[in-house]
Amino acid sequence: MKELPNSFGQRRNIQLTKTEKQQRPLKDPLLDPGGPHLDDDFLALCGERNRRIVKRLKAEEETKRLVEAQQLYRKEHPLIGVLAIQGNYASHSQALIEAGAEPVEVRKPGGLAGLDGLVLPGGESTTILKFLEKHRFFEALQEFCGRKPIFGTCAGVILLAREVRNPAQRSLGVLDAVVERNAYGRQIDSTILTAETALAGGPLEMVFIRAPRIVETGAGVEVLARREGFPVLVCQGRVMAATFHPELSADRRVHRLFVETVAAAHTK
Numbered sequence: 001m002k003e004l005p006n007s008f009g010q011r012r013n014i015q016l017t018k019t020e021k022q023q024r025p026l027k028d029p030l031l032d033p034g035g036p037h038l039d040d041d042f043l044a045l046c047g048e049r050n051r052r053i054v055k056r057l058k059a060e061e062e063t064k065r066l067v068e069a070q071q072l073y074r075k076e077h078p079l080i081g082v083l084a085i086q087g088n089y090a091s092h093s094q095a096l097i098e099a100g101a102e103p104v105e106v107r108k109p110g111g112l113a114g115l116d117g118l119v120l121p122g123g124e125s126t127t128i129l130k131f132l133e134k135h136r137f138f139e140a141l142q143e144f145c146g147r148k149p150i151f152g153t154c155a156g157v158i159l160l161a162r163e164v165r166n167p168a169q170r171s172l173g174v175l176d177a178v179v180e181r182n183a184y185g186r187q188i189d190s191t192i193l194t195a196e197t198a199l200a201g202g203p204l205e206m207v208f209i210r211a212p213r214i215v216e217t218g219a220g221v222e223v224l225a226r227r228e229g230f231p232v233l234v235c236q237g238r239v240m241a242a243t244f245h246p247e248l249s250a251d252r253r254v255h256r257l258f259v260e261t262v263a264a265a266h267t268k
């Protein structure tokens with residue numbers, strides 16, 4: 001008695017005569033599980049085929065798991081670019097790591113691709129602007145600001161503002177604010193203050209270096225900290241700006257706030 005397969009693909013001991021083989025049409029058990037699948041070679045083939053399918057499904061499952069794990073990691077540790085043209089971008093990268101993000105230095109417009117957010121560090125806004133304008137980086141940044149969170153510190157705030165004074169200069173116009181450059185005086189007038197802010201956790205150290213002053217803000221701008229009545233830490237949706245240098249203090253609350261903003265935008 002010939003043993004029949006109890007389920008397709010399971011190889012059994014079947015010996016068929018040549019005539020029997022010829023009589024039975026070759027059918028694909030995957031397409032037609034009910035049909036006769038008695039061809040010995042074909043069953044062997046089916047076994048092999050099933051093994052390959054199972055292998056492929058396992059690989060797909062594994063890839064899916066890896067992608068999910070990657071997405072979860074990326075959500076918890078967003079990829080944040082730091083404009084690394086001039087200024088203290090290295091301290092920002094370090095601060096971002098400490099705040100739970102994965103920083104990446106950006107020097108070309110192409111470097112913006114795939115980022116979850118971006119930091120525009122302090123430095124000399126005119127120098128940074130000149131570089132941006134030479135490489136059509138400015139337009140790429142403008143486009144980026146329209147869809148991803150961005151955090152400007154000091155010169156970075158000048159680049160983000162709607163209007164720049166003293167002297168006037170071109171800006172991205174994504175922060176509804178008017179900014180006056182070097183408003184607190186010269187380098188020698190740079191100062192470190194500690195003051196209460198809207199952030200939980202007590203007073204915050206704020207390092208001001210030839211800082212700009214935010215002299216006007218639009219209705220959509222939330223002020224989180226002030227100096228002499230003028231806003232020094234603000235946010236407007238996915239745009240954040242600090243006229244001081246949070247990356248130069250040990251306190252990571254400001255960077256953490258930005259990382260949280262980026263993570264929240266990433267989930268949307």
Ligand code: GLN
Pocket residue numbers: 121122123124125126153154155156158181182209210211212
């Ligand atoms: N004074 C600089 C400017 O106007 C900003 C200073 C800074 O980023 N620390 O661009």
